[in-house]
Amino acid sequence: MNAVEPQAQDLRQFISGNEAVAQAARDANVKVAAAYPGTPSTEILEYVSNFPDIYSEWSINEKVSLEVAIGASLAGSRALCAMKHVGMNVASDAFMTQTLIGAIGGLVIVVADDVGLSSSQNEQDSRYWGRFAHLPVLEPSDAQEAYDMTRAAFGLSEQYEVPVIVRLTTRICHVKGVVINSEPESHTSAGFKKDPSRFVMVPGNAKNRIPMMMERDKVLKAFAEETELNRIEEGSDKRVGFVTSGAAYYHVKESFPDAPVIKLGFSCPAPIEKIRSFAEGVEKLVVIEEVEPLLETELRAAGVDVYGKDIVPKIGEMAPAVITPKVSKLIGETIAEAELIPTQQVFPRPPTMCVACPHLGIYYCLSHVKNTIISGDIGCYTLGAGHPWNALDTTISMGASLSVAQGLDKGRAESDENKNVLAVIGDSTFLHMGMQGLLDITYNKGNVTILLLDNRAVGMTGGQDAPSSGLNLHKEETMQVDFRKLCEALGVKPERIHEVNPYEMPVLFKALRQEVKIKEPSVIITNQPCVLTERYSKMPPLKVDMDKCTGCANCLDVGCPAILVDRRETVVKPNGKEKELAFVNIDTAACTGCNLCTKPCAPDAIIPAYNVTNIDAVEIK
């Protein structure tokens, strides 16, 4: 069969939006790039780290990453920082003032919204930040535009001396498409030039910058009306015209290919007049945006008649299957009910902890400690809220486990007098925003038992490095945080700090039982590496001796996904009560021999899968 004519074949790359942003940073001659990992933005810095001409780092948190980028911009160089939507909340303190200073070298903030919450604690629309801070927001619709608009953002940032947001969504970050790069440009820093009235934001100086920001608003507004980043696509079917941006643009094109569209690449400030005149050429105007009714509200305020979230959902992706029926109904078109295969109800596959994860032993212990309120945090260990442990009572934001625990302790009711308040936090989350909470607890004489799960990685986003790993973004050796010393410095008594191997469950249990009884802050640090990282070494796998298994099911409380129930039986005990037995099997190909499941197995039915003499024959990677 004949394919389409190859065009500039060798220049066509098939890359994700995240990789496209990284390549744009390279081709825009960015000097500094910084980020903290967070789905769906993580890969941007991982790709940037491949380009030796860019200084790139995993920062401690998003505020730090933005401030590093700000510093580089003030030094006159081009700088980029990337984060997920909730990271922007952390960075917002610096962000809201930097807009008054503006940018010297191009300053681009890439914010990735997790529309549909595939891996986040909330759904946020980062386009609001543009309005809040009076600065431009660019919205690419695919990987090619992620490249082009990141390039354009640096130019705009320097032209208007303003930080620029490039707003991505999961469907831009993780969708691969065809990308062709444009000619790289060079950028030379003019060097840091002292300008205290602009760079030192004390009230007297900041006050003077606000009118300048208002002037900038006007200039940007005029630019929005004329830029080709906001384009009108004519269409033959004028019953409905669309205002759209980002990933939603392609959903609209897919659903209504013949409808006129005004596509906003430069969506803040919005080109209201351009949209107003576009509206005159269509019977009905519909705004399709992800996710809040933002443009819609601005258009209504400007007196433009629009439909929007009154007909389409206020949450999640504006996928073709979502918008097609709603908009068709609006224009009085009945779409023939296609004879679809009915959706089938199938069991869920919720995320599980990994086989042999060191957190398994910790949650086994936590689920067996009575009378607890367990304040959790953001990371793999959030999964401890699920079956079979049910050992996590709160999760809010990065680092909140400690400060929320302090509040749970201080605010406890009389009826909770005997409850033990615990906090569970991972190494990287602790360094991101948890240290302050610990200092608050020690300073204010709180009574919280803290489990600091140090697996030396940012596990949930794929095992990235952090100051706890001793390696940087480039896998170069660097300092490694000593958590014992750090906790001591933050005011925890040395005798209240324990370092425990989480695979040694009896030791962990003992430390936990002892510390919850003591009415002062204590920290139990667990010290085994994430199984997804190279530090973890597998051991020979285990199997179940079927003749010895009594069906007690205690091993299932560990929650390891390699332990599977083979068969169930109901037996009648001597006292006449029925008991459910579950005889288990171990998926030997998945098991890495951590031995956690052997601990609760009374009949010692879990044994090595292979003779030790035979071990060379076992594939261990």
Added chain:
Amino acid sequence: MNTEVTNILVVGIGGQGVMTAADILATTALSLGYDVKKTEVAGMAQRGGVVTSHVRFGPKVYSPAIKPGDADLMLAFEPAEALRWCSHLKDEGQAMVNTFAQEPPVVSIGLFDYPENPIGKIREMGVNLHDLDAGTAAIELGDRRLINSIMLGAISDQLPFPAEQLEENLLNRFRHKGEEIVALNQKAFDLGRKAYA
């Protein structure tokens, strides 16, 4: 030339190579000059979650996601996942399903039931379904991850481009890992292809 957009849905669970298979399909289409988009939902792939990958190619592709009822071909690496996603298939759509079942812990511990005869159920709905036990075949070849190449081999004659194009792209991906790995994947691909020649 095929003026329509071809929609291939690849489904399975974390660790099975769903995303790699989709990537190989996508890069093959790219090498033939098509416009291609590929999107994934794999939030928790490393933790046993459901993985779906949408591959769309044609002269011009807009939305990266395949609408329910729009998939030409579904490549399912697990039978219950095939059942979960079969509503994405077109009326005359085809499914290629690995019969090797993988129960998640929530089924194993009794919170949910594994569907009875998922493949039979999909056939009852009128889907043109082919099945093969790629799981066992891969284990026999010595590596579970070969499911991937077996499944690609199995659909290689159902695509709007020659099987050899797919094969070449598949093998190129493994070249840097040495001839032994290439030969093993070649074997897996052939095995799958012969099963549905």
